Amino acid sequence: MSEKVVKKGNEAICEAAIRAGCRFFSGYPITPQTTATEYLSWRMPEAGGVFVQAESEVSAINMVAGSAMAGTRAMTATSGPGLSLMTETLSVMAGTRLPAVIVNIQRAGAGIGAITGNQSDFYMVTKTLGHGGLTGLVYGPESIQESIDIMYESWDLAEKYRTPVIIMTDGVMGQMMEQVEMPDYKEAPDLSDQPYVAGKRKDGRKKHLIMDSPYFGPMPTQNDNLEYNYAEYEKVYESWEENEVRYEEYMMEDAEYLIVAWGTSARVAKTAIRHLREQGIKVGLFRPITLVPFPKKQLQAIDKNKIKGILTVEMSVPSQFHNEVVHYIDKDIKVEKYRRGGGNMVLDEEIEECVKKML
Amino acid sequence: MECIYTKSKALSAVPTSFCPGCMHGTAIKLIAEVSEELGIENDLVVVAPIGCAVFMGAFVEFDSFGSPHGRPGATGTGFKRSNPDVPLILYQGDGDCASIGLAETMHAANRGENFTVVMINNQVYGMTGGQAAPTTLPGQKTTTSPAGRAIEGTGYPIRLAELIAELKAPKYVTRQSLHTPKNVLAAKKAIKKALEIQINEGGYSFVELMSACPTNWKIDPKDAPKYMEDVVLKEFPVGDLKG
Amino acid sequence: MAKVEIDVNYCKGCGLCFGVCPKNILKASEDVNAKGYNYAEQIDAEKCTACKLCAIMCPDAAISVYK
Numbered sequence: 001m002s003e004k005v006v007k008k009g010n011e012a013i014c015e016a017a018i019r020a021g022c023r024f025f026s027g028y029p030i031t032p033q034t035t036a037t038e039y040l041s042w043r044m045p046e047a048g049g050v051f052v053q054a055e056s057e058v059s060a061i062n063m064v065a066g067s068a069m070a071g072t073r074a075m076t077a078t079s080g081p082g083l084s085l086m087t088e089t090l091s092v093m094a095g096t097r098l099p100a101v102i103v104n105i106q107r108a109g110a111g112i113g114a115i116t117g118n119q120s121d122f123y124m125v126t127k128t129l130g131h132g133g134l135t136g137l138v139y140g141p142e143s144i145q146e147s148i149d150i151m152y153e154s155w156d157l158a159e160k161y162r163t164p165v166i167i168m169t170d171g172v173m174g175q176m177m178e179q180v181e182m183p184d185y186k187e188a189p190d191l192s193d194q195p196y197v198a199g200k201r202k203d204g205r206k207k208h209l210i211m212d213s214p215y216f217g218p219m220p221t222q223n224d225n226l227e228y229n230y231a232e233y234e235k236v237y238e239s240w241e242e243n244e245v246r247y248e249e250y251m252m253e254d255a256e257y258l259i260v261a262w263g264t265s266a267r268v269a270k271t272a273i274r275h276l277r278e279q280g281i282k283v284g285l286f287r288p289i290t291l292v293p294f295p296k297k298q299l300q301a302i303d304k305n306k307i308k309g310i311l312t313v314e315m316s317v318p319s320q321f322h323n324e325v326v327h328y329i330d331k332d333i334k335v336e337k338y339r340r341g342g343g344n345m346v347l348d349e350e351i352e353e354c355v356k357k358m359l
Numbered sequence: 360m361e362c363i364y365t366k367s368k369a370l371s372a373v374p375t376s377f378c379p380g381c382m383h384g385t386a387i388k389l390i391a392e393v394s395e396e397l398g399i400e401n402d403l404v405v406v407a408p409i410g411c412a413v414f415m416g417a418f419v420e421f422d423s424f425g426s427p428h429g430r431p432g433a434t435g436t437g438f439k440r441s442n443p444d445v446p447l448i449l450y451q452g453d454g455d456c457a458s459i460g461l462a463e464t465m466h467a468a469n470r471g472e473n474f475t476v477v478m479i480n481n482q483v484y485g486m487t488g489g490q491a492a493p494t495t496l497p498g499q500k501t502t503t504s505p506a507g508r509a510i511e512g513t514g515y516p517i518r519l520a521e522l523i524a525e526l527k528a529p530k531y532v533t534r535q536s537l538h539t540p541k542n543v544l545a546a547k548k549a550i551k552k553a554l555e556i557q558i559n560e561g562g563y564s565f566v567e568l569m570s571a572c573p574t575n576w577k578i579d580p581k582d583a584p585k586y587m588e589d590v591v592l593k594e595f596p597v598g599d600l601k602g
Numbered sequence: 603m604a605k606v607e608i609d610v611n612y613c614k615g616c617g618l619c620f621g622v623c624p625k626n627i628l629k630a631s632e633d634v635n636a637k638g639y640n641y642a643e644q645i646d647a648e649k650c651t652a653c654k655l656c657a658i659m660c661p662d663a664a665i666s667v668y669k
């Protein structure tokens with residue numbers, strides 16, 4: 001039975017992971033992620049799982065990879081600098097096609113930046129996971145409830161496609177408290193026969209040789225197999241574009257102006273839209289929920305005869321999401337941007353102003 | 360006639376791709392033999408990280424998985440904590456274990472993770488063509504120390520087994536060598552003891568194995584054992600350090 | 603009676619076995635194997651005591667010993 005509880009975002013997403021059958025967590029403290037690590041330090045053992053405070057984010061993600069190769073639903077959580085440290089292994093996991101979940105609770109800026117919420121890791125997770133050009137599924141929920149729901153499903157998707165899944169929240173969502181509905185406990189499947197799982201060999205099963213570079217296949221040489229297998233991976237990515245794109249259309253039906261935003265920015269934009277509607281301005285929101293696969297076709301389909309202007313809203317300077325959106329929008333539609341950086345929030349009244357300027 | 364010694368069944372039916380005289384082959388052979396003797400050849404899992412160790416999985420019949428360079432201490436921890444009953448060996452090079460992965464190595468040892476590390480100390484980065492390693496001997500010529508390793512600026516060889524033996528958690532820490540049949544047998548005994556500790560009582564063990572990389576040492580494989588005896592083992596004495 | 607069998611396909615001719623044989627009856631062949639190595643050969647089979655030292659030393663598990 002699902003239950004209604006009041007929880008902080010970081011704790012809620014971790015609790016949802018436990019409910020989803022996650023039984024391994026390793027993390028290294030970093031603001032604004034620390035409350036997630038603290039929560040799981042007691043909650044994971046209570047649920048019969050393993051918690052390890054790693055010596056670094058490099059170790060944390062490698063522990064997660066090791067646990068995934070034991071057939072366990074494993075995750076880590078971090079924030080920008082930690083995600084940077086994890087990139088080599090993210091690339092390895094994409095190459096091995098290991099299912100696991102990584103929560104990135106974004107903070108602001110490059111380097112040490114600022115510890116308040118931001119959306120400045122958009123490029124980092126949407127372009128490629130580390131070196132090599134491979135990728136994984138990436139989600140950008142707008143609320144605690146949505147992060148719970150995505151987390152609850154994430155290993156099902158990770159295992160279905162054999163891919164890392166990244167969930168992008170931020171410091172704002174992480175610290176915020178909300179009443180949410182927590183789903184029921186779900187049983188993790190038996191993954192011991194999966195080719196990416198080692199140990200617990202049943203009689204007669206051939207050895208598993210698990211490598212991040214798929215050298216084996218129908219081709220005569222290692223390089224040719226690598227090329228062949230990556231092309232197969234690409235087909236999986238392309239299938240996501242057909243089957244896994246998620247987005248929300250909010251008050252778009254009669255809209256003449258459109259805001260395009262994701263995550264916390266989208267949530268703030270909704271407030272602005274309600275105010276603007278009260279003033280008779282027909283504005284709606286298009287909100288990508290999956291950042292990979294990106295809702296390209298849906299953005300391309302925005303009708304220039306209906307929409308007079310688009311405003312992108314994001315918490316990142318320099319712009320990242322904006323540049324990606326512009327790429328897909330009909331060239332006859334004017335696209336403006338409103339963004340705040342450095343850990344500053346986007347504000348609904350400033351969004352309203354920007355929309356009014358476009359009228 | 361009775362066969363009194365032959366290739367272990369836990370070795371694959373393909374010759375290894377190691378260079379002639381490379382003692383990675385010896386170490387892997389010993390691990391295979393021990394697994395057979397302990398009856399765990401179907402259960403054992405090996406982490407085969409970057410380095411010449413990376414090929415190991417192809418030459419043995421056990422399950423194996425790779426690891427980014429230096430990270431077996433972490434991948435091994437994640438794996439073993441989730442699969443506590445599966446015997447696990449981290450098969451690492453000295454660059455992997457003592458340089459890029461030093462943090463992972465020390466923290467896994469300090470936590471007393473229930474696995475066995477077998478570290479191949481060949482005093483160079485073998486796979487990348489013989490650059491200096493943290494274990495390179497003073498004065499030893501490598502491709503990145505063409506005039507010989509200078510203590511000033513590069514420090515002394517790291518004796519990792521000694522460092523690990525200083526920690527409280529590890530149960531068994533030893534350094535052995537693969538340069539004579541007698542030493543090979545002692546090394547085998549050490550690997551067996553380490554695995555028995557892991558399986559029977561649980562606990563971390565570290566087995567450093569002195570090995571030859573004749574290719575990058577640029578010596579005839581036949582001459583490697585004498586060089587090891589006369590020079591290498593002076594810097595890296597063999598014997599049990601703990602347990 | 604004792605005998606060693608050297609698997610020519612596994613032998614890389616490294617010579618590590620030569621030096622450890624107490625009877626000094628192992629040497630490199632004139633011929634090469636498929637990989638181009640002068641593999642190990644036993645010259646004086648009768649002298650072999652099946653001490654296994656050569657087999658223990660061989661990194662490539664190329665030597666089997668019979669008694």
Ligand SMILES: Cc1ncc(C[n+]2csc(CCOP(=O)(O)OP(=O)(O)O)c2C)c(N)n1
Nearest residue numbers: 409410411428452453454455483484485486
């Ligand atoms: C992150 C990273 N840095 C560098 C390398 C290149 N590299 C591959 S193997 C290796 C050295 C391995 O040396 P060692 O661990 O001593 O193993 P050996 O080959 O000597 O057995 C290096 C530096 C790499 N693969 N990944």
Ligand code: SF4
Nearest residue numbers: 377378381411485572
């Ligand atoms: S390079 Fe050195 S360590 Fe690597 S296989 Fe050749 S001899 Fe062995």
Ligand code: SF4
Nearest residue numbers: 613614616617619660
């Ligand atoms: S030690 Fe083994 S590989 Fe080397 S020469 Fe002798 S039989 Fe051949």
Ligand code: SF4
Nearest residue numbers: 623650651653654656
């Ligand atoms: S078994 Fe002993 S005596 Fe016989 S060839 Fe080998 S080392 Fe020499």
Ligand SMILES: [Mg+2]
Nearest residue numbers: 452453483485
């Ligand atoms: Mg080395």
